[in-house]
Structure formats: structure tokens, C-alpha cells
Amino acid sequence: xxxxxxxxxxxxxxxxxxxxxxxxxxxxxxxxxxxxxxxxxxxxxxxxxxxxxxxxxxxxxxxxxxxxxxxxxxxxxxxxxxxxxxxxxxxxxxxxxxxxxxxxxxxxxxxxxxxxxxxxxxxxxxxxxxxxxxxxxxxxxxxxxxxxxxxxxxxxxxxxxxxxxxxxxxxxxxxxxxxxxxxxxxxxxxxxxxxxxxxxxxxxxxxxxxxxxxxxxxxxxxxxxxxxxxxxxxxxxxxxx
Ligand SMILES: [Zn+2]
Numbered sequence: 001x002x003x004x005x006x007x008x009x010x011x012x013x014x015x016x017x018x019x020x021x022x023x024x025x026x027x028x029x030x031x032x033x034x035x036x037x038x039x040x041x042x043x044x045x046x047x048x049x050x051x052x053x054x055x056x057x058x059x060x061x062x063x064x065x066x067x068x069x070x071x072x073x074x075x076x077x078x079x080x081x082x083x084x085x086x087x088x089x090x091x092x093x094x095x096x097x098x099x100x101x102x103x104x105x106x107x108x109x110x111x112x113x114x115x116x117x118x119x120x121x122x123x124x125x126x127x128x129x130x131x132x133x134x135x136x137x138x139x140x141x142x143x144x145x146x147x148x149x150x151x152x153x154x155x156x157x158x159x160x161x162x163x164x165x166x167x168x169x170x171x172x173x174x175x176x177x178x179x180x181x182x183x184x185x186x187x188x189x190x191x192x193x194x195x196x197x198x199x200x201x202x203x204x205x206x207x208x209x210x211x212x213x214x215x216x217x218x219x220x221x222x223x224x225x226x227x228x229x230x231x232x233x234x235x236x237x238x239x240x241x
Contacts, residue, residue, distance in 0.1 A: 002069040004032040008160070008190065011101060011205040015091040020084050027063075027072040028082050034092055035062040037071045041121040042104055042204045047092040049073060054081060059090070097205070099125040102213045102235055105158055105194070105206040106148065109213070110231060112198045113147040114139070119228060123204075129232045131224060139229065141218040148216050148233075155211035156195030164188045174199070 001021075006013050013034045022029035028049065038044035044062035061074040073090070075082070082088065103123045107130055111118055120131040165184055168175060175181065182189040182201040192202040194210065207213060215236040222230040 001031075003030060003071040005071070006032055006034050007036055007205055008203070012208070014094045015089060017087060017089050020082055020086045020088060021070065022084060023082055024072075026075050026078050028075060028088075029065065029070045029072055030088070030090070033062075033071050033073070034090060035059065035071060035073060036097070036100075036205055037062045037064045039064065040202065040204050041107075042100055042123045045092055045097050045100075047090065049075065049082065049088050049090050051081060051086055051088055055079075057082070096125050098207075099235065101205045101207045103128040103233075104204045105210060106213050106216050106233060106235070108158075108192065108194055108198050108200070108202075108206070109148045109151045109210065109216075110144070110233065111200075112151070112194075113144055114231065127219065127232055127234045129230055131228055131230045133227055134229045135227055139221050139231070141221060144231070145216060145218045145233075151194075151197065152210050152213050152216070154195070155209050156197065157209050158206045159193050160206075161191050161193065162188050163191055 006016055016032060016034045018030040018032045020028055021031055035045040035047065036042060046061065047059050048056045049059055050056040057075040057077065057079060059073045060076050063072050065072055100123055107121060107123065107128055110130055114132055117133040118130055119133050122129055165187060168182060168189065189201050190203055191199060192206060193199045216233050217236050218231060218233050220232040224230045
């Protein structure tokens with residue numbers, strides 16, 4: 001048994017019912033969830049958990065159990081109410097998660113605009129970054145933003161597909177087109193495709209098409225060692241924040 005990750009097939013689900021499988025101190029294990037567990041540079045989701053007619057508890061962090069089979073939802077205060085077997089309702093902090101989805105998809109676009117090896121990255125609701133292995137930059141913030149904007153304006157579809165290790169082995173050309181090499185050994189790999197410009201293994205949550213990202217600004221390009229450049233970006237919301 002493992003936690004069913006409902007957001008992997010529908011990242012737009014904002015709530016779900018689930019059954020409590022385990023509770024260890026403030027960490028609640030569930031049979032299914034819409035909460036993304038921290039990983040791959042994307043933060044764990046926050047939100048609330050409640051029993052029908054019962055008090056509502058804040059979920060402050062979501063992580064994988066060490067075996068990665070179960071997703072653990074960490075509540076702000078310990079409660080014996082959330083015991084194994086209980087039915088609960090989960091509700092995401094959707095505003096934050098949706099920003100993560102826009103940011104995450106924007107980072108995929110950034111990796112196509114700068115086709116260099118990615119050595120790290122972090123998604124945030126306010127700012128996100130990717131680290132690139134680039135010897136010398138000559139990188140221009142406005143030019144990068146313009147090229148991302150062109151992909152946003154094209155409103156390219158973002159889709160996911162699953163491929164088995166065997167299919168990958170038979171189709172080595174597919175791996176060559178990917179900027180990130182797929183992990184082996186899990187039996188199957190989730191791929192995220194953006195139009196015909198990007199295909200890479202990724203377990204994160206993304207928007208359904210690039211138009212939903214909106215306007216993106218490159219806030220900073222930092223030098224992190226001789227071979228490394230850190231590119232920071234943020235979403236520019238029309239409301240003016
Ligand atoms: Zn992704």
C-alpha cells in the first residue's frame with residue numbers, strides 16, 4: 001500500500017476526502033492526498049485537514065515518509081482526534097500551490113531558453129531559481145524574459161505521460177532530447193511535455209498550458225563559482241504586486 005497521489009493526474013484538485021492510516025506525533029499518513037510532498041525543488045503544500053463536523057487543523061508541511069511510499073501531513077498542533085481509520089477532508093492553500101504550479105512551469109521554460117546543464121533549483125511562491133553550469137554568461141535578463149514571454153504567449157499545452165524503464169531503453173533517442181536524465185529503477189518514469197519545446201522527467205505540479213504562467217521577470221543573475229550561474233525569476237501579476 002502507498003498514498004495515492006491525486007495531484008499527479010489532476011493538479012487542479014483543491015480538496016479530497018481520505019482515510020487516516022497513521023499518526024506519529026504531528027505527522028498524519030493518509031491513503032490518498034491532493035497535497036504535494038516536498039521534493040524536486042518544489043515545496044510541500046500547506047492547507048487544512050478536518051473530520052466531518054470536527055475542528056479544522058492547519059497542515060504546515062507535507063513530506064514523504066523515508067520509504068517514499070507514504071505522504072505525511074504535518075499539523076500545527078498535536079491532536080488525538082486524527083486517529084487511524086478516521087475519514088478526513090483535506091483542503092489546499094490553493095493560492096500558494098497555484099503560484100508553485102506557474103513557477104514550476106516557468107522554470108521548465110527557463111531551462112529551454114538556457115539549454116545548459118541544470119545543477120540545482122528551488123521553487124517558491126514569491127521567487128524561484130535555477131542554477132546552470134555555464135562557463136561564461138553574457139546572459140541578458142531582458143532577453144531571457146522576452147524568450148520566456150514568447151512561449152507564454154504561444155500558450156503551449158503542458159501534458160504528462162508515463163514511460164516504463166523498458167520503453168526508455170528501447171527509445172534512446174527520447175532520452176537524448178531530454179535536458180534531465182530520467183531516474184532508473186522505479187519501473188516507470190513520469191514525463192512532462194511542453195508543446196514541442198520541452199520533455200523531461202518530473203514529478204511536480206504544473207499548469208495546463210503556458211499561457212496560465214502570465215508575465216515573468218528575471219530578477220537577478222548571480223555568479224555562483226566559475227562554472228555556475230544562478231538565474232532568479234518572479235511572476236509579475238497584473239494587479240501590481
Ligand atoms: Zn516539472
